[in-house]
Amino acid sequence: LYSYRPILITGGAGFIGSNFIPFFLRQNPLVHVINLDKLTYAGNLENLIEVENNEHYTFLKGDICDEELVEQIFDQHKIEGVIHFAAESHVDNSIEKPADFIKTNIRGTFTLLEAARKFWLNSIGQTRKGFENARFHHISTDEVYGSLGATGFFNEETPYAPNSPYSASKASSDFLVRSYFHTYGLPVITSNCSNNYGPHQHDEKLIPTIIRKALANEPIPIYGDGQNIRDWLYVIDHCRGIDAVFNKGEIGQTYVIGGNSESNNLYIAQTICSTLDDLAPKKGDSYKKQIKFVKDRPGHDFRYAIDATKIKKALGWQPKESFDSGIRKTIAWYLNKYQKV
Numbered sequence: 001l002y003s004y005r006p007i008l009i010t011g012g013a014g015f016i017g018s019n020f021i022p023f024f025l026r027q028n029p030l031v032h033v034i035n036l037d038k039l040t041y042a043g044n045l046e047n048l049i050e051v052e053n054n055e056h057y058t059f060l061k062g063d064i065c066d067e068e069l070v071e072q073i074f075d076q077h078k079i080e081g082v083i084h085f086a087a088e089s090h091v092d093n094s095i096e097k098p099a100d101f102i103k104t105n106i107r108g109t110f111t112l113l114e115a116a117r118k119f120w121l122n123s124i125g126q127t128r129k130g131f132e133n134a135r136f137h138h139i140s141t142d143e144v145y146g147s148l149g150a151t152g153f154f155n156e157e158t159p160y161a162p163n164s165p166y167s168a169s170k171a172s173s174d175f176l177v178r179s180y181f182h183t184y185g186l187p188v189i190t191s192n193c194s195n196n197y198g199p200h201q202h203d204e205k206l207i208p209t210i211i212r213k214a215l216a217n218e219p220i221p222i223y224g225d226g227q228n229i230r231d232w233l234y235v236i237d238h239c240r241g242i243d244a245v246f247n248k249g250e251i252g253q254t255y256v257i258g259g260n261s262e263s264n265n266l267y268i269a270q271t272i273c274s275t276l277d278d279l280a281p282k283k284g285d286s287y288k289k290q291i292k293f294v295k296d297r298p299g300h301d302f303r304y305a306i307d308a309t310k311i312k313k314a315l316g317w318q319p320k321e322s323f324d325s326g327i328r329k330t331i332a333w334y335l336n337k338y339q340k341v
C-alpha cells in the first residue's frame, strides 16, 4: 500500500503522542504514521497542525477497544510497527472514575496485542513473511513501581507495586505486553518513563495548572505540604528516548526513561513562578505569593526517581534539557498560547 513502513501510533492526539509524531516523522523519513485516536477530552487535533498535510501521515478517529476496527487497520494498512500511547492518563480522574481506565488501558492494550498477534504471527507462532522487523512498543509509566522512600531509584528490576487505579491499569497492560512476548513470541518492547512536561499538555496536569493559575492571578494549588517528589523529563527528551527504543531497543526488554531531575512539587511551583517573574513580570509582586497548599490526594505516592543507566549504556540516550531549561521553553510556549486566545 505504502512504499514507506506503516507504523500505527495510538493516542497520537494527546500530550506526548502529539509531540512525538512530528519528531518521529522528521527522524524517520521512511515511515508512514497512522494515528488512531478516539479524541477523548484529552485528545486535540490542533496539536498536530504541523503534520496534518504531511503525505506520510494519516489520522483515523476510533477506539483502541474496537476489535473490528483495529483488525481492519492492521489488515488495510499492513501495519509493521505499533507505538502505543493511548490511555486514560490522569491519576485524579482514575480515583473519581476508574472504569474508563480499566477499559482503555487494559482492554485496549489487549485488543492491540491480539491484532498484532493475528497479523504478524501464523497459526504455529512463526513470523509471517514481510513482518520480520515488526515490533510493538508499549509506552508506560514509572508509577507502576509504587512509591520510594527518601532514598533509592526505580530501575528495570524494581518489583511492581502500583497504588492508584491509573498505575494499576498501566501495570496490568505492562504484564499483558510481557506475556505476549513470553507466550507467543510477539516482538514487544516496553518503556516506563517518569513525569513529562512541555507543550500540549492538558490543562488538568500539575505544570499547566500552575502556569495557568499564576497568569490568571488565582491561587496556585499544591497538594499537602508540597514535599512529594517526582522525576521530571522534558517531553522532547522522552520522544528521543522512544525513538531510540523503538528503532534500536532489544525485543522483549523494558527500558526505564527518566530526567535525572528530581524535584518536589513546591520547588516546581517556585521555579515556574520565578521563571514567570522573569518572562512575564507582574507589577509589584512575585507570582510566588499565589502558592496555596490544599488537601492532599488520597494514596499520593511520596517519591519517584529513576535510574536510567540501562538506556544510557545500551542506546546512548540521555536527557538534553535540565528542568530549568525545559521549563523555560515550556513557559514560553504557554505564554504564546495564552496570548493567542
Ligand code: NAD
Residues within 6 Å of the ligand: 010, 011, 012, 013, 014, 015, 016, 017, 036, 037, 038, 039, 040, 041, 042, 043, 044, 062, 063, 064, 065, 084, 085, 086, 087, 088, 089, 090, 104, 108, 139, 140, 141, 142, 170, 192, 193, 194, 195, 196, 197, 202
Ligand atoms: P494524554 O491523556 O494527554 O493523551 C491520551 C490520548 O489517548 C488522547 O489523545 C486520547 O484521545 C487518546 N485515547 C484515550 N482513550 C482512547 C481510546 N480508547 N482509543 C483511542 N485513543 C484513546 O496522555 P499522555 O500524557 O500523552 O500519555 C501518553 C502515554 O504515555 C500514556 O500511555 C501514559 O500512561 C504514558 N505516560 C505518560 C507520562 C506523562 O507524564 N504524561 C509519563 C509516562 C508515561
